[in-house]
Amino acid sequence: PFTPTVCTFFDHLITKEVLTKDDNFRDYLNTKTKWEEVMIGDPCLADVKKGEIIQLQRRGFFICDQPYQPMSVHTGQPAPCVLHSIPDGHTKVKATAGSKAKQSADVATLSKGGSSRQKQDKVKGSSDKAAPVASAAAPAASGP
DSSP, rough: OEEEEEEEEEEOSSSSSSSSTTTTTGGGGHHHHHEEEEEEGGGGGGOOOOOOEEEETTTTTEEEEEEBOOOOTTTSOOBBEEEEEEEOOOSSSSOSSHHHHHHHHHHHHHHHOOOHHHHHHHHHHHOOSSOOOOOOOOOOOOOO
């Protein structure tokens, strides 16, 4: 059985990096500094204890604020595992489908009638022959 989980994310209180003397801080207050995502987690999340730091794949690191509680006799509902996000120091959203610079270069090259591969070859100073592409998959990580 999967574990009901609530992941809590936090954002900065002030949206401007540096406030000057002339800035009114109320103009730069962030209105949405906390949001929650309700998720269904792996069964192993039921064993996480309060204060433990875990990593959710492709989500980041989280600290357990409230461990999972099975169905209560009083309410008839389980208490979900509550996890708080630990900031990693990055301020930009991670790219998922490639970098914006590469995508804009592809669009610019295609609009000129060439392919992005030809442009990359010319930039590197190589010939027009395409280099062989290896399609080997990365070894799968074995886990418990």
